[in-house]
Amino acid sequence: MIKSAPLTSRALGExxxxxxxxxxxxxxxxxxxxxxxxxxxxxxxxxxGLDRGLIDYFAASEPLLLALCANNGLRPDDFMRVWARLNPAG
Structure with missing residues (x-):
C-alpha cells in the first residue's frame, strides 16, 4: 500500500x-x-542534522532512494518533497 500522508523529515530520517x-x-x-x-x-x-544528512544521502542515489521507497511503500515523489523542503534552493 502506498502511503499518502505527508512525511516529516524526522520520520523519513528514521x-x-x-x-x-x-x-x-x-x-x-x-x-x-x-x-x-x-x-x-x-x-x-x-x-x-543526521536526519537531513540521511535524506540528502538517499536523494543523491536513485537506486538507494527507490529501494527505500519500495521497501516502505513510499512514493519517490513524497520522499523528494521532504528533501525539497529541507533544500529550498535546490
Missing part, C-alpha cells in the same frame, strides 16, 4: 537509518562519506 542498519555495506559507505564513527552515529540518532 526510515533511512533503519534501511542502512539492515544494509551494513551501505551503512559503512554512509559513515565513510560523512565521517561518523559508530559512537558518533549513535549519539546523532534522532537529531535533525
Amino acid at each position: 526510515l533511512c537509518l533503519h534501511f542502512l542498519a539492515e544494509n551494513p555495506p551501505q551503512l559503512a559507505e554512509f559513515m565513510t562519506m560523512t565521517g561518523y564513527s559508530p559512537d558518533g552515529l549513535r549519539q546523532a540518532a534522532g537529531k535533525p
Whole structure:
C-alpha cells in the first residue's frame, strides 16, 4: 500500500537509518562519506542534522532512494518533497 500522508523529515530520517542498519555495506559507505564513527552515529540518532544528512544521502542515489521507497511503500515523489523542503534552493 502506498502511503499518502505527508512525511516529516524526522520520520523519513528514521526510515533511512533503519534501511542502512539492515544494509551494513551501505551503512559503512554512509559513515565513510560523512565521517561518523559508530559512537558518533549513535549519539546523532534522532537529531535533525543526521536526519537531513540521511535524506540528502538517499536523494543523491536513485537506486538507494527507490529501494527505500519500495521497501516502505513510499512514493519517490513524497520522499523528494521532504528533501525539497529541507533544500529550498535546490
